[in-house]
Amino acid sequence: MEGTFNKIMDLRNEKVFDTLYETGTCWTVTKEPLSTDDGKQTGSYGLFRSDNKAWLSTVGERYVPMQNEELADIMVRIQMRFGGDIKGNAMGRTKGQKVYYQLSLEDYNINGDTLKPNKRTMFDTIRTNTKNGAF
Numbered sequence: 793m794e795g796t797f798n799k800i801m802d803l804r805n806e807k808v809f810d811t812l813y814e815t816g817t818c819w820t821v822t823k824e825p826l827s828t829d830d831g832k833q834t835g836s837y838g839l840f841r842s843d844n845k846a847w848l849s850t851v852g853e854r855y856v857p858m859q860n861e862e863l864a865d866i867m868v869r870i871q872m873r874f875g876g877d878i879k880g881n882a883m884g885r886t887k888g889q890k891v892y893y894q895l896s897l898e899d900y901n902i903n904g905d906t907l908k909p910n911k912r913t914m915f916d917t918i919r920t921n922t923k924n925g926a927f
Contacts, residue, residue: 804868811864815880817891819843821857826850826908839921841888848889848921857921860891867893889921 814817820842826834839848839857851857867878880893 799857802873803857804865807868807871808861808864811868811878811880812860815864815878815882815893817860817864817880817882818863819888820859821848821888823851823855823857846888861890864893871895872884891921 809818822840822842823837824840826836826838828834836850836852837855838845838850841848860902864878864880867880874895874897876896878895880891882891896922913924
């Protein structure tokens with residue numbers, strides 16, 4: 793049983809890795825304290841992309857950023873159950889303020905009736921790196 797679990801986890805991790813690279817979202821969000829020019833702490837924190845150090849937003853102490861890998865993992869687990877293709881992107885004034893993944897849904901059979909999704913039948917996940925979700 794343990795071998796089967798490990799194979800499933802390896803496949804899931806590989807799909808998460810592929811999703812991050814294929815969608816250009818293979819970076820993390822770092823949270824760093826902000827200070828004034830003379831070194832005084834502001835009590836605010838900046839969110840920055842790990843790959844290019846671009847500023848994404850300013851947040852408070854309690855804010856915990858969700859990482860792209862976490863969001864991609866949620867989508868991959870749904871994909872492994874229901875099928876479909878994952879697409880995604882990073883967007884905003886600074887690419888990365890919002891990250892989204894979409895999963896197109898395949899035909900699904902419920903009680904003998906086949907549901908045929910149309911192009912609008914998508915499962916979406918969105919993560920916002922801004923304090924109020926706006927940009």
